[in-house]
Amino acid sequence: MIRIAVVDDHHAVRLGLEAMLTAEPDMEPVGAAATAAETWPLLYRTAPDVVLVDYRLPDLDGLTVCQRIKAAPPAPAVVLHSAFADDGLTVAALVAGADGVVHKGAPGRDLAEAIRTVAAGARSLPALDPELVRAGAEVLDGEDLPILGMLLHGTSRDEIARILHLDAPALQARLADMLGALRARPIEPALESA
């Protein structure tokens, strides 16, 4: 049974997700939080395998919540749930440590598959447009590009830390800086030329 916790500030969405997850034979919704602040008590109480985090929350954004959840091992898998078909989100999600990104408008089947994929330890991210990756690389500090490269390649954080001779908090700080840079200059896909 895959145990899933939901963090979303819309009551209707929480109810809808609970119903959808209950209907899946291999999934069990174990609780929901409406704010970032409630997320940690929820995680401590339910110890889920997967957490679905809304990208927009009233008190803290979903990327930061994701980053903080992943900073404390053993962390559950995190799937960012976005109402915006925002491809630029994927690079930031990668840096924040998300295991998956699913668009809220996608069919329930997509979300269920993403949950199964991340629960098994793999990633479920939308295909990354090379343009977006290039745009992301442009806003980042040169020293951080190897980290982005390794994240794109699927290298685990432990491996990255080992390769760069960083301890966990140091890598965490670098990732936080990278996230800050990506947020300050959001990536727009390059416009088609006329």
Place this chain on the structure above:
Amino acid sequence: MSIPLKAGVMIADDHGLVRDGLRVLIDAAPDLEVVSVAGDGIAAVERALDPRVHLAILDVAMPRRTGLQAARELARRRPELRILMLSMHDVDEYFLEAVKAGASGYVLKTVADRDLVEACRAALRGETFIYPGTVRALLREHLERAADADDGSDVLTAREQEVVKLVAEGHTSEEIAQALVISPRTVERHRENVLAKLGLRNRVELTRYAIRQGLVEP
């Protein structure tokens, strides 16, 4: 009992300084709050019967009733209450006695700052809180028994058996992750599944097992 996200805790210890220190640790956690304290075993039972209390932390040595006596009485009168003992000594047998009395485990006073909040959360999830040394001892005991039994009806998967062997040998999660080429999170998941399948998470099953194995008196 449906436990709210911020659970109510009662601390019973006859030393005011210990109570105050534990209170600071617990109130600092976003999901816990101290709702009452007690200085002896009889007051401990009274306060822990209050429905605002979801978890009672009981010192082993208290005047008027010991922690174990208070735990037994509370387990009888309010079975849904979660209980944790506070102990000076790390003794495997003590862990089983505490569980038999109705507790989810014990926390060592000497390292309470590191373990207490984790233990509270485990207890509130309905899990037992077991120190690594005791987990190793219980798993080693299981391996010995499984070797003798030879009836081939092991409930563990091959991978889980590998993890059991490595944990019983004293390896850390990181070492096991590297040895088996899996992520530390997967190791944790296997560990949890093993503890659940062997009944070590379930207090009642664990107690029955311990009595059968002669690890505690019935």
